[in-house]
Amino acid sequence: MSGRKQFDVDTALDQAMRVFWQRGYAEASLDALGAATGLGRGSLYGTFGSKDALFRRCLDRYVSTYGPRFDQALAAHPGDPVRAVEAFFDVVLARIADPSVPAGCLIAQSAAQAPMLKGDNGAHVRVLLDKQRRRVRAALEGSSADPDVLDELATFVIAVNQSLAVLSRASTPDTELRGVARLACRTVADTLARATS
Template structure:
């Protein structure tokens, strides 16, 4: 029978999440992880598998904890409110006082070599899913007469998600929440009629 773990798995996962969020996948070494989690490499492997598995678990935690605003936005009754809530959520997550700047999805993928191709693909798949859900919601809004028939929901969803990614990149560069909220307000002034 093995020895019981001497650390809290949830707390360790939260620390790993913060480290990956701040430094990206490739910018976070095993030494960084073991130091931040206060555990040895064998303990890390026993608890989480390898670095890639730990990152995937951290990414799941990130979506469950921080990205819940996406579901809330998609549930809004009007298309404009969907987009406004979504963009506001990205601004808040990217400029949180208790979290690193930017987003784990963007920070984790900005620099990925061929060795980390599976991580880049995972992050891309998550972004594509978010865009697909928005496209479907805008399509439903168009069918209900709440979104202009002349505007392609797929193109508009791509525009919104490109803006959301840009907000995260700008936050990483130090742009303030107030300034990013002004960007969102400007984008919403261009709402199609």
């Protein structure tokens, strides 16, 4: 249609996602979102409905971008849950070290701000965290340890993952982050060894 501004919705989502990732939900003003996407308020509302709806789409965009990388890492070592967790942390640390994306993790950032999220976005963040935990739990199935132990280990791995994201936002050196991940992998290995001996 003549005179109508055209834009790529996926590109706009990626740009908005970076704003939420860098600033968090509360500090991601419509002006900041508009500046990043090149869209006016009318176009933002017309395309996404509201800031909350845009935020939800950005969360899902983040998961669709990074989730497959985690899935691939966790599935790459069937029958070897410790190696699967090591591969998972390799992917986490590679994303954290990537200078082309903001520090931390959009899910961790959003979880920290969950009490101020509107509508069902707080619950959606919890669903996404549960999805991460289920991914890790599935990778631990190669162990004969008690299911309760595997449940606790999956939660532990996700807790470490989220902690790495928070530490990276505080400019913790890569060597220290890698040390945390190594210790977490050793904890998983030791726990599984004790549980199956």
